[in-house]
Amino acid sequence: MSNPNNGPHLGGKIVLGKNQYGKAENRIVRIYRESPRHEIRDVSVSTCLRGDFSAAHLEGDQSTVLPTDSQKQTAFSYAKEKGLDAIEEYGLALARHFVNDVEPVEGARIEIEEYSWARAVVEGAEHDHTWVRKGEEVRTAAVTVDADGTWVVGGLKDLVILKSTGSEFFGFLKDEYTVLEETHDRVMATSLVVQWRFVTTEVDWNSVYTDIKEQIVSTFATVHSLALQQTLYEIGKAVLERCPLLAEVRLSAPNKHHFAHDLGRFGVENDNEVFHAADRPYGLIQATVQRSDAPDPGPAWSAYAGWLS
């Protein structure tokens, strides 16, 4: 085909680049019903296999391809066989299985989200087998296993948090387009995504998770914020100080702007009491906080969903 452009014409050989495949977002609910007081776990599990799958791409030869359906079936069966308590532990079991027991698989990544449920309170008592969905945050885990090692990243997302004072934003750089007014008292709100990289798999996953979440919330509340950037750094620092098993914390925070609404037009005073909660656009502030001696992250952050974007 002729190239109508005057730019460079490339004639190199076409080759297959990086590739991976798996079953995304298996929605698995596990009920523990050994006693009348049932337990529930509710997760979304994505499996992803890495290795030499070039024959499938180049020749349509499936002899090394473990179907994504088999990966899905394994994820469901492991919810019974291995149990589904800490999502990090369950992810480790799945990843190790694919790498150790399925011959062509050189690496596996398991990404999990957990949706939490609280026992319904009926006539003043917690019910044995009815729950209401907790909306507070989604717990996350990403486990990678390959020939070079094992990496576990824990985390949470959708933690919507707001403070009604204790936040300022002033002294910022100004140019001819700057109209933003300085403030010494504003609402600060965000929906936090925080991920933390472990340096070991010898972890009491659930209690560490509880500690980290508590630290995130208390740091957000108690740091007098001069910017969301500073708050993120302080959260990352406090989490690392609290948990020596972590090398690195990554944070992403949309600045959910709350603009004091102009009531002066109606002769009504608005002393930081009535706000327009704007949903977009939003500032998006992201930061990594790590120890100076953090080991190399390897493929810890090499995500499955969104990998090609």
Ligand SMILES: O=c1[nH]c(=O)c2[nH]c(=O)[nH]c2[nH]1
């Ligand atoms: O905490 C903030 N950081 C910014 O970088 C920024 N930019 C902005 O307009 N408002 C804010 N707030």
